[in-house]
Amino acid sequence: MQVTETRKRTRRGTQRVTMTDVATAADVSPSTVSLFLRRPESVSRHLAERIARVIDEMGYVPNLVAGSLAAARSRTVGVILPSILNSFFAETYNTLQGMFQAAHYQTLLGVSEFSPEEEESLIRAFLAWSPAAMVVTGFHHTERTRSMLASCGVPVVEMWDMPGHPGEAVGISVGFSHFEVGRMQTSHLYDQGSRKVAYIGAAASQDLRVRSRTDGYEAEVMRRGLHDPIDFTVPDAATTEVGRWLIDEILTRHPDIDGVVCSNDALALGVLFEVTRRDLRVPDDLAVVGFGDLPFSNSCPPPLTTVRPPQREIGRLSATQILAALDGVRVTQKHHNLDCELVIRGSTRPVAKR
Amino acid sequence: MQVTETRKRTRRGTQRVTMTDVATAADVSPSTVSLFLRRPESVSRHLAERIARVIDEMGYVPNLVAGSLAAARSRTVGVILPSILNSFFAETYNTLQGMFQAAHYQTLLGVSEFSPEEEESLIRAFLAWSPAAMVVTGFHHTERTRSMLASCGVPVVEMWDMPGHPGEAVGISVGFSHFEVGRMQTSHLYDQGSRKVAYIGAAASQDLRVRSRTDGYEAEVMRRGLHDPIDFTVPDAATTEVGRWLIDEILTRHPDIDGVVCSNDALALGVLFEVTRRDLRVPDDLAVVGFGDLPFSNSCPPPLTTVRPPQREIGRLSATQILAALDGVRVTQKHHNLDCELVIRGSTRPVAKR
DNA sequence: AGAAGGGGTGTCATCGATGTCATGCCCAGC
DNA sequence: GCTGGGCATGACATCGATGACACCCCTTCT
Numbered sequence: 001m002q003v004t005e006t007r008k009r010t011r012r013g014t015q016r017v018t019m020t021d022v023a024t025a026a027d028v029s030p031s032t033v034s035l036f037l038r039r040p041e042s043v044s045r046h047l048a049e050r051i052a053r054v055i056d057e058m059g060y061v062p063n064l065v066a067g068s069l070a071a072a073r074s075r076t077v078g079v080i081l082p083s084i085l086n087s088f089f090a091e092t093y094n095t096l097q098g099m100f101q102a103a104h105y106q107t108l109l110g111v112s113e114f115s116p117e118e119e120e121s122l123i124r125a126f127l128a129w130s131p132a133a134m135v136v137t138g139f140h141h142t143e144r145t146r147s148m149l150a151s152c153g154v155p156v157v158e159m160w161d162m163p164g165h166p167g168e169a170v171g172i173s174v175g176f177s178h179f180e181v182g183r184m185q186t187s188h189l190y191d192q193g194s195r196k197v198a199y200i201g202a203a204a205s206q207d208l209r210v211r212s213r214t215d216g217y218e219a220e221v222m223r224r225g226l227h228d229p230i231d232f233t234v235p236d237a238a239t240t241e242v243g244r245w246l247i248d249e250i251l252t253r254h255p256d257i258d259g260v261v262c263s264n265d266a267l268a269l270g271v272l273f274e275v276t277r278r279d280l281r282v283p284d285d286l287a288v289v290g291f292g293d294l295p296f297s298n299s300c301p302p303p304l305t306t307v308r309p310p311q312r313e314i315g316r317l318s319a320t321q322i323l324a325a326l327d328g329v330r331v332t333q334k335h336h337n338l339d340c341e342l343v344i345r346g347s348t349r350p351v352a353k354r
Numbered sequence: 355m356q357v358t359e360t361r362k363r364t365r366r367g368t369q370r371v372t373m374t375d376v377a378t379a380a381d382v383s384p385s386t387v388s389l390f391l392r393r394p395e396s397v398s399r400h401l402a403e404r405i406a407r408v409i410d411e412m413g414y415v416p417n418l419v420a421g422s423l424a425a426a427r428s429r430t431v432g433v434i435l436p437s438i439l440n441s442f443f444a445e446t447y448n449t450l451q452g453m454f455q456a457a458h459y460q461t462l463l464g465v466s467e468f469s470p471e472e473e474e475s476l477i478r479a480f481l482a483w484s485p486a487a488m489v490v491t492g493f494h495h496t497e498r499t500r501s502m503l504a505s506c507g508v509p510v511v512e513m514w515d516m517p518g519h520p521g522e523a524v525g526i527s528v529g530f531s532h533f534e535v536g537r538m539q540t541s542h543l544y545d546q547g548s549r550k551v552a553y554i555g556a557a558a559s560q561d562l563r564v565r566s567r568t569d570g571y572e573a574e575v576m577r578r579g580l581h582d583p584i585d586f587t588v589p590d591a592a593t594t595e596v597g598r599w600l601i602d603e604i605l606t607r608h609p610d611i612d613g614v615v616c617s618n619d620a621l622a623l624g625v626l627f628e629v630t631r632r633d634l635r636v637p638d639d640l641a642v643v644g645f646g647d648l649p650f651s652n653s654c655p656p657p658l659t660t661v662r663p664p665q666r667e668i669g670r671l672s673a674t675q676i677l678a679a680l681d682g683v684r685v686t687q688k689h690h691n692l693d694c695e696l697v698i699r700g701s702t703r704p705v706a707k708r
Numbered sequence: 709a710g711a712a713g714g715g716g717t718g719t720c721a722t723c724g725a726t727g728t729c730a731t732g733c734c735c736a737g738c
Numbered sequence: 739g740c741t742g743g744g745c746a747t748g749a750c751a752t753c754g755a756t757g758a759c760a761c762c763c764c765t766t767c768t
Binding site: 029031032044070071 | 715719725
């Protein structure tokens with residue numbers, strides 16, 4: 001019967017295999033193991049093979065907590081999204097995650113539910129983990145968030161928006177002009193024949209980007225000068241249900257509108273549903289333009305004309321900027337403004353012209 | 355001109371305010387500060403106030419990395435979801451996050467894109483951070499994932515499914531029977547008058563839960579014995595577009611079906627769109643039942659009959675179980691099977707009966 | 709042949725907390 | 739007035755890595 005090793009049981013101590021265990025087993029020093037893990041090419045082939053074999057045999061998993069403490073940084077990138085309820089940011093997130101993973105950084109996701117306070121608490125929590133970088137959505141932060149981000153000493157990207165004035169962005173910005181989106185949506189409706197265009201929006205109380213799009217709408221309406229802006233924007237979440245309800249309200253009060261701009265494709269879908277119920281024809285009686293190009297937008301009857309944000313490109317560029325900064329490359333351009341694409345489909349294109 | 359303090363610059367050393375700095379400023383020992391942060395009630399009021407003030411003044415942020423290393427665990431819970439593209443899991447995640455936050459645990463989200471290998475890599479990364487607990491989706495893991503989860507020594511919850519046989523679950527399970535969902539969907543169609551019911555599904559190659567629902571469908575079809583099962587399930591993502599395409603295929607090959615079960619409401623929406631285009635009436639010519647009760651399901655024409663999974667309850671119960679385990683409560687029940695609700699709406703209820 | 713150079717490996721202090729245990733203080737009880 | 743107990747506080751070793759630097763040994767150049 002084997003005597004149980006009376007290893008000097010310190011107060012703590014896990015069963016975990018440590019780097020020292022590996023080093024002992026491979027008959028090298030812990031530094032060599034550490035070096036092997038970080039820069040395998042600077043360890044001789046001979047030892048590298050032996051260490052690799054021992055690591056595999058012992059099932060060694062490096063303790064990132066200890067590593068991060070010693071190095072005062074981690075291979076972790078914090079990402080904050082406002083919501084995962086709609087698929088708006090999903091593509092961007094997937095791109096970010098993919099690129100960071102390829103560079104051996106781990107992505108951690110926090111969801112702020114559009115609340116700057118919640119965002120602050122998430123960022124505080126992330127920073128306590130000494131991340132290598134942070135990616136946040138938009139510029140709408142609390143004062144404390146701004147100062148934390150400004151002073152944390154890691155690269156920060158604010159994505160999905162474009163700074164309206166200098167100093168609005170804390171870090172690098174990667175996004176597009178929501179004002180321009182609103183203008184583009186509205187302009188397109190006039191161009192294809194609408195003469196009285198209304199706007200419906202949702203979630204504006206929380207999402208300042210919706211507000212910018214509305215501003216773009218109003219500017220374009222004023223420029224055309226055919227009528228006063230008609231803006232029905234509510235603080236509720238942007239759902240199909242709310243879209244139905246809003247268009248219902250608008251059609252009751254302004255039965256003569258012949259075009260509607262929606263802050264979100266989910267709302268636009270609700271508009272299509274309600275308009276169908278009322279036996280109006282789209283786009284002949286009412287042209288509809290949305291924003292987001294959500295998964296259903298191409299398959300509803302009629303397919304939805306919409307503005308497609310550069311979701312993937314935002315992710316790609318954000319990750320590129322951060323990885324460059326982490327590699328010590330000096331930032332040449334702090335703000336990256338991308339273009340959105342107007343995807344013209346059946347909801348604004350008269351059937352005759354198809 | 356003030357002489358720069360020639361503090362003995364150790365090789366590393368951040369500008370960060372440490373607990374020792376706070377202790378010095380408050381004229382107490384670091385242990386007391388630590389104790390105050392972890393159990394404020396066991397520090398005298400007098401000191402507590404002083405420490406709190408100093409912490410606030412100095413803007414001290416505890417270094418969770420150091421804390422986790424010392425404690426060999428962290429106040430972090432890792433959650434793995436298969437996807438954030440659809441809003442399926444969003445409600446569950448929000449509930450989890452909310453409950454963990456209330457208990458001062460931080461939630462970290464990883465997205466596996468339905469890939470067991472990707473899941474393994476995420477779990478490996480999370481475990482390297484010594485989380486307090488793990489929440490994963492389903493039972494479809496790699497062998498290494500299973501052994502990592504089994505041996506990591508923290509509470510593990512597998513959610514959104516029900517073990518089909520003992521040993522399928524590694525940890526605590528919180529979910530429902532997808533087989534039963536498929537059965538329920540199918541049975542409802544027969545009950546409301548359908549005589550030939552087809553099944554359309556997507557993402558089944560990755561998502562075994564879809565497979566279980568299909569099995570439920572087939573079992574019910576066999577039980578009724580009116581016809582052979584008609585199953586069109588494809589590996590593509592479950593989008594509206596795919597739904598249109600699948601129902602198109604089915605109606606071409608089996609024009610006589612009068613009911614269709616969809617593995618997902620997004621597919622069902624595509625079915626409604628395509629059926630509308632073909633001038634068929636729902637539910638009179640074709641009854642449709644979906645799964646998920648997505649945000650649009652109540653507002654499309656006609657509103658979609660669907661099976662609503664207990665999203666929030668899954669989150670609530672998972673968090674409760676984990677928090678109990680972390681509090682040292684012995685687990686009394688390892689498997690929690692919840693019920694889904696059949697939400698009957700216009701897509702299966704004949705208009706006459708309304 | 710001796711000096712210079714350089715790649716590979718080991719030593720050791722250190723990162724910033726935690727948790728155990730010792731200590732000191734205060735007060736009640738006899 | 740002395741003892742004992744309980745509670746608040748402090749000292750100190752420790753968690754598992756990293757990274758600066760020392761060192762060794764072998765090659766190459768003069």
